[in-house]
Amino acid sequence: MVVAQLAHRGIQDRYVIAAMGKIPGEAFVAAALEEFAYADVPLPIGEEQTISQPYVVALIIEAAAVRPGDRVLEVGAGSGYAAAVLSQIAHAVYAIERHRSLVQAARARFARLGYDNVEIRVGTGPWVGGKSRPSTPLSYRPVARKCPWH
Numbered sequence: 717m718v719v720a721q722l723a724h725r726g727i728q729d730r731y732v733i734a735a736m737g738k739i740p741g742e743a744f745v746a747a748a749l750e751e752f753a754y755a756d757v758p759l760p761i762g763e764e765q766t767i768s769q770p771y772v773v774a775l776i777i778e779a780a781a782v783r784p785g786d787r788v789l790e791v792g793a794g795s796g797y798a799a800a801v802l803s804q805i806a807h808a809v810y811a812i813e814r815h816r817s818l819v820q821a822a823r824a825r826f827a828r829l830g831y832d833n834v835e836i837r838v839g840t841g842p843w844v845g846g847k848s849r850p851s852t853p854l855s856y857r858p859v860a861r862k863c864p865w866h
Contacts, residue, residue: 718754718770725771729778735804736774743825744797761795763815773798782806793836796822803831811836 719737727733741753744767749759758766768776777798782788786806790799793811795818802809803826811834813819819838826834 721754721756722771722774727771727774727778729781731783731805732774732778732801735777735801736770738804739797739800740829741770741797743829744795744800761818762821763818765794765815765818767795767797773801777801777805793822794818796825796834796836799834799836800826800829800831803834807833809834812839814838814840 718741719733722733722736727736742750745753745759745761752759754770756769756771758768758772761767780788782802782805784805784807787808788802788806788810790802790809790811793799793813796811799809799811799822811822813822813836816838819836822836826832826836
């Protein structure tokens with residue numbers, strides 16, 4: 717269903733379309749909102765934050781031209797939906813979210829769904845620590861192709 721919606725709205729990137737078709741959007745919203753997971757509206761996820769509708773997530777990832785082998789940074793990860801989509805394309809996804817409760821919920825989702833190439837941290841600034849850094853940053857709003865520390 718979501719794949720047809722995306723193609724109809726002009727999303728053409730085959731990696732994005734394939735990735736969006738693999739992600740269970742309902743796993744990233746509250747049980748009471750599962751029936752709206754693919755609706756063309758943002759939905760609340762807690763902490764006064766929202767999950768973007770699938771079209772917006774697809775549009776941003778398509779604009780960033782994420783490809784297999786990329787290491788991607790997502791800022792403002794929220795429920796982890798966009799990071800999950802990215803994980804189906806990129807080699808590794810690094811995500812930052814400022815709300816600890818959202819990070820904990822996203823980590824649990826990633827573990828339950830088997831997305832082991834996503835690392836999410838609580839924070840508001842640049843990716844700190846660790847041996848690897850993203851090579852293809854994707855700031856959820858706006859999109860950037862060049863990493864500020866390179």
